[in-house]
Amino acid sequence: MKHFIPGSLLLIFLCCLFPLYGQQHPISEKVEISGLVAHPFTLTPGDTQGLRLQTIKNDRNVTGMSGEIKQEIRTFKGILLRDIIDKAGVDMPHKKDRGRYIVYVIANDGYKVAFAWNELYYGPAADHTWLLLEKNGKPITKNGRFTVFCASDVVTGPRHVKWVSKIEIRRLD
Numbered sequence: 145m146k147h148f149i150p151g152s153l154l155l156i157f158l159c160c161l162f163p164l165y166g167q168q169h170p171i172s173e174k175v176e177i178s179g180l181v182a183h184p185f186t187l188t189p190g191d192t193q194g195l196r197l198q199t200i201k202n203d204r205n206v207t208g209m210s211g212e213i214k215q216e217i218r219t220f221k222g223i224l225l226r227d228i229i230d231k232a233g234v235d236m237p238h239k240k241d242r243g244r245y246i247v248y249v250i251a252n253d254g255y256k257v258a259f260a261w262n263e264l265y266y267g268p269a270a271d272h273t274w275l276l277l278e279k280n281g282k283p284i285t286k287n288g289r290f291t292v293f294c295a296s297d298v299v300t301g302p303r304h305v306k307w308v309s310k311i312e313i314r315r316l317d
């Protein structure tokens with residue numbers, strides 16, 4: 145017997161696979177820091193480029209729009225986002241343009257979140273925005289390897305970025 149699949153059946157089969165394809169979140173093993181910076185660099189779980197890894201006790205869970213708890217984070221290990229930006233060195237010739245700069249956190253599934261440069265230096269988020277490598281004493285594997293988390297946000301879900309692969313410094317018009 146010939147192994148013959150009619151074209152229409154093949155098409156139906158491929159259409160069934162498509163939603164699965166959309167749900168896959170390829171894990172990035174690195175985070176590239178790039179954009180308007182003097183020294184672009186790459187972080188991996190094994191090479192954090194000499195940046196200070198801090199272990200933090202945390203009382204802010206990952207919450208949704210109506211306050212529901214999506215995930216409990218009791219402790220985490222991570223690098224302050226500001227330390228990462230400092231190391232890369234933002235190329236900002238005119239200080240008064242600081243309000244135009246954003247730190248764009250990009251995930252492998254297309255999710256993107258902007259932080260204003262100003263808030264990461266002068267706002268509540270300055271001391272509370274982290275690139276996490278571990279949660280609750282374990283490396284991030286399920287949504288990993290890197291997560292950005294802003295513990296000073298009122299609702300923390302939207303800026304809890306899983307599968308982070310890039311951090312880009314951009315300037316708005």
Ligand SMILES: Nc1nc2c(c(=O)[nH]1)N[C@H]1C(S)=C(S)[C@@H](COP(=O)(O)O)O[C@H]1N2
Nearest residue numbers: 206208214215251255301302304305306307
């Ligand atoms: N990469 C990525 N991160 C994401 C999302 C996403 O779709 N992709 N969803 C966000 C939303 S809307 C919420 S509420 C939280 C949920 O986090 P959880 O995994 O703890 O439920 O993740 C956020 N981070």
Ligand SMILES: [Mo]
Nearest residue numbers: 208209301302
């Ligand atoms: Mo959400």
